[in-house]
Amino acid sequence: MKKTFYSNGKLLITGEYVVLDGAKAFALPTKFGQHLTVYETTDEHIHWTSYDSNGSIWFEDTLSFSAISDKEQNEVDSSIKNTLIEILHEAYRMNPEFISEGKGYNIKTELTFPKNWGLGTSSTLINNIGQWLQIDAFELLKRSFGGSGYDIACAQNNTGIIYQLIVDKPTVEVVHFNPSFTDKLYFIYLNKKQNSREAIAAYHNNNTTIQKVIPAINVLTKTIVEADTIKDFAQAIAQHEIAMSNILELPTVKEALFQDFEGVIKSLGAWGGDFVMSVSNENPTEYFHAKGFEVVVPYHEIIL
Structure with missing residues (x-):
């Protein structure tokens, strides 16, 4: 069984940094973003492959279910793997069923922009995982990377937004710029x-x-x-x-x-x-x- 998801990239036009403290920020979603494709397998682990926009593989590894549920961290030169395990562990805490009832997954991510551009490699990933596991992407971001969440709002909207944290809760106003x-x-x-x-x-x-x-x-x-x-x-x-x-x-x-x-x-x-x-x-x-x-x-x- 195959499932596919997509999230928009972002550019923050106003309110950088101060959006963290409740300022209104104006942001625009981009034509570039990230795809996530999930194939179900039967081997109780996740084989993960991440592709850059030119088709090259920039990350590939296999994550055991136990590594995700126990948040196992590798101390030897694997910061990308550790970060991915951290995100998936928090996702597991929010929805344990994808591991407790899952048999295994082959997951592929594909950027449509060069990953060094900073258009939202992490936010598009988190929003795609949120869609896949039907969990709140804003909460997943808060538990993993942190940040204001404006990038998650851009991932979910196809037009400009004014984004604001009100008592630490995200509010999104759609604007047609x-x-x-x-x-x-x-x-x-x-x-x-x-x-x-x-x-x-x-x-x-x-x-x-x-x-x-x-x-x-x-x-x-x-x-x-x-x-x-x-x-x-x-x-x-x-x-x-x-x-x-x-x-x-x-x-x-x-x-x-x-x-x-x-x-x-x-x-x-x-x-x-x-x-x-x-x-x-x-x-x-x-x-x-x-x-x-x-x-x-x-x-x-x-x-x-």
């Missing part, structure tokens, strides 16, 4: 994947002014979502960058890498890696290529 200037928006990969866990830990170590800033971030999020003109959109994006720069005590990505760029550039998600968004009247592809950044994707080629 389709302004006339989307042809002026480009997404640029910074040639390195940022570690979300490390970035969140650094944020929590420097969060003395967060509650004062959240109302302003909420206003900027609303302005960005509702902007009718590229001027209003760009101004709000620039103000958001400055606000987050002050909180994180880090230079904006434009200050750090693109001071001579004629337009606005915004970090997305974890500062210092993954994608940034540019807002400019002219196609910026040649500019970023000259700076050594080869992946420059127009809005309509990446956003669902």
